[in-house]
Amino acid sequence: MTAFITSTGRFLPGPPIGVDEVEDVLGLVEGKPSRLKRRILKANGIETRHYAVDRTGRTTHSNTDMAVAAARACLERSPLEAADIGLLACATSQPDLPLPGFGSMVQGVLEIPSVELISTHGICSAGTMAAKAAFNTLRLGEQQTALVVSSELSSRMLKHTRYEAAGGHDKVDFQAEFLRWMLSDGAGAMLLESKPRGQCLRIDWIRSFSHADAFPVCMQVGSPLDREDARSWQDFPTYAEAEAAGALLVRQDLRLLENIVKLGVDGALRLIEEGVLNVKTLNHFLCHYSSHHFKSKVYDMLEMAGAGIDEEKWYTNLYTRGNTGCASIFIMLDEFWKDGRANVGDTILCMVPESGRFNTAYMHLTLVDA
Amino acid sequence: MTEPVALERPDVLTELGQETLRRLMRVWFDFERRLGKVPILRRLDTGTFTREDHLALLRNLRPQVVEGGRWIARCASSFDRDHADVRSVVIGHAQEEHRDYEVLEADYVAIGGDLTDIQSRPRNIGTEALHAFLMHRASQPNPVDLLGAMWIIEGLGDKMANNWAERIEELSECGPEATRFIRYHGENDEGHLDKLYGMLDRTCTSPERADAIVKTSKVVARLYALQLEEIDHV
Numbered sequence: 001m002t003a004f005i006t007s008t009g010r011f012l013p014g015p016p017i018g019v020d021e022v023e024d025v026l027g028l029v030e031g032k033p034s035r036l037k038r039r040i041l042k043a044n045g046i047e048t049r050h051y052a053v054d055r056t057g058r059t060t061h062s063n064t065d066m067a068v069a070a071a072r073a074c075l076e077r078s079p080l081e082a083a084d085i086g087l088l089a090c091a092t093s094q095p096d097l098p099l100p101g102f103g104s105m106v107q108g109v110l111e112i113p114s115v116e117l118i119s120t121h122g123i124c125s126a127g128t129m130a131a132k133a134a135f136n137t138l139r140l141g142e143q144q145t146a147l148v149v150s151s152e153l154s155s156r157m158l159k160h161t162r163y164e165a166a167g168g169h170d171k172v173d174f175q176a177e178f179l180r181w182m183l184s185d186g187a188g189a190m191l192l193e194s195k196p197r198g199q200c201l202r203i204d205w206i207r208s209f210s211h212a213d214a215f216p217v218c219m220q221v222g223s224p225l226d227r228e229d230a231r232s233w234q235d236f237p238t239y240a241e242a243e244a245a246g247a248l249l250v251r252q253d254l255r256l257l258e259n260i261v262k263l264g265v266d267g268a269l270r271l272i273e274e275g276v277l278n279v280k281t282l283n284h285f286l287c288h289y290s291s292h293h294f295k296s297k298v299y300d301m302l303e304m305a306g307a308g309i310d311e312e313k314w315y316t317n318l319y320t321r322g323n324t325g326c327a328s329i330f331i332m333l334d335e336f337w338k339d340g341r342a343n344v345g346d347t348i349l350c351m352v353p354e355s356g357r358f359n360t361a362y363m364h365l366t367l368v369d370a
Numbered sequence: 371m372t373e374p375v376a377l378e379r380p381d382v383l384t385e386l387g388q389e390t391l392r393r394l395m396r397v398w399f400d401f402e403r404r405l406g407k408v409p410i411l412r413r414l415d416t417g418t419f420t421r422e423d424h425l426a427l428l429r430n431l432r433p434q435v436v437e438g439g440r441w442i443a444r445c446a447s448s449f450d451r452d453h454a455d456v457r458s459v460v461i462g463h464a465q466e467e468h469r470d471y472e473v474l475e476a477d478y479v480a481i482g483g484d485l486t487d488i489q490s491r492p493r494n495i496g497t498e499a500l501h502a503f504l505m506h507r508a509s510q511p512n513p514v515d516l517l518g519a520m521w522i523i524e525g526l527g528d529k530m531a532n533n534w535a536e537r538i539e540e541l542s543e544c545g546p547e548a549t550r551f552i553r554y555h556g557e558n559d560e561g562h563l564d565k566l567y568g569m570l571d572r573t574c575t576s577p578e579r580a581d582a583i584v585k586t587s588k589v590v591a592r593l594y595a596l597q598l599e600e601i602d603h604v
């Protein structure tokens with residue numbers, strides 16, 4: 001048994017924000033422009049992105065609002081209604097409330113009665129985790145329909161006031177500032193059904209390989225800036241003290257990040273060896289690389305392995321929609337599909353490398369006509 | 371008589387050569403993950419590596435570097451006249467590396483170590499196993515499988531220079547005068563890897579040979595990691 005993606009939807013808050021406006025929205029830390037901004041923005045290649053905060057730092061859409069908007073956009077293209085959904089699987093790295101789970105909040109607004117609920121937690125790969133859980137539930141025959149929603153609201157963590165609270169320019173290092181120029185907001189959704197409906201995407205398989213056993217943390221929120229201090233944000237007497245120590249900043253270890261390329265390629269080679277992936281017959285490759293910097297590296301290493309994927313098969317909308325973490329691959333698939341880039345019979349490989357503690361996920365789809 | 375020919379990086383590998391390279395890449399990725407769990411190297415990643423670690427690393431690498439010249443020379447002498455071209459490459463390689471340990475010793479002294487201390491240090495138990503395996507394989511007729519050993523050892527040289535050198539200087543607070551051995555390897559090993567691609571096409575002439583190359587790479591990867599796990603365990 002398998003499952004089919006019969007509809008997709010996306011939501012991107014507010015107008016597209018160009019490179020020159022990014023710091024206007026997020027604000028100047030201590031009134032001074034960033035010295036690193038240009039360099040990082042140039043390397044990631046993102047031209048426009050969206051934020052769910054306005055220039056005063058006020059949140060314009062909650063994470064739940066965005067997830068719901070993407071879910072509704074997805075359902076609008078389907079004869080099914082919210083009440084027909086058997087399973088709701090929701091992913092995010094930053095829910096509006098630490099408790100309860102993100103899925104509960106999304107269900108509450110969508111008003112789906114008695115739904116089976118899954119909330120996944122992680123970073124970029126959390127969306128594919130939710131998709132896999134939904135795919136398996138349908139394959140088992142326990143549900144006939146599943147709505148998978150993946151949403152990210154990072155900008156709340158990137159406002160100038162966060163960095164000022166952690167000590168401003170004197171305390172905040174490159175690792176803590178890096179993601180400020182990388183991440184932005186958005187949501188995507190997919191409707192899964194156990195039977196095909198019109199032109200739809202058959203899910204052939206979803207797989208992932210996690211390497212937390214072999215690597216320390218690479219992207220995180222929760223540890224203070226002082227490396228000698230082993231406390232997590234929850235171990236401080238007050239949350240105010242945790243914030244002052246920089247424990248609430250989102251950070252990336254750039255030195256470790258380079259591992260993402262070979263781990264992504266390693267997973268692809270495993271799937272080739274296993275016989276489930278054939279790059280020669282593959283038609284489209286949707287790769288969630290977080291930055292343009294990594295594209296040529298992945299390309300070259302696949303080429304070296306004799307598993308190269310022709311440049312014209314690569315697709316991304318990173319440059320216009322931004323890096324929206326776990327929502328990225330959903331937003332990418334939605335735009336790719338709606339633009340009519342695939343023909344019936346085409347195979348599509350989606351790849352989601354997560355740098356958090358290195359988890360790489362792969363989803364293989366085929367466009368079919370019922 | 372077969373004239374020795376230069377083995378250069380081919381534009382396209384044979385199908386078997388390409389498949390073997392793919393398998394070797396997987397072995398390499400596994401090896402890197404295993405290294406990530408080795409305590410002394412994990413400290414490089416977590417930023418807790420110290421000057422003492424730097425001394426211990428050099429002290430424990432030296433016996434293998436000394437023996438390196440020997441197994442490569444033994445390997446060269448085990449190739450018959452039908453493999454004269456391969457033998458030429460291996461002899462050149464042995465010539466280039468057989469006194470590398472002198473650079474390593476100078477680095478040890480530069481960071482405050484005692485020369486007689488490092489010179490008198492016996493092989494650790496991981497080095498014993500690695501050395502014994504390499505000498506054993508090098509003594510077999512036409513030991514093409516040792517290409518798998520070169521893949522791991524040369525690849526590690528590249529990794530040392532590109533991933534370790536700067537980090538070691540930063541964490542053990544030393545200058546480049548104490549990381550010359552580690553850096554030297556990175557500068558040179560890329561040339562070595564080019565030769566290795568040429569050798570891959572030359573030696574992967576049957577599925578059995580390809581399997582032998584991959585297997586030897588796995589054994590060497592495991593034993594190399596063991597050498598780094600068993601720091602000062604003699």
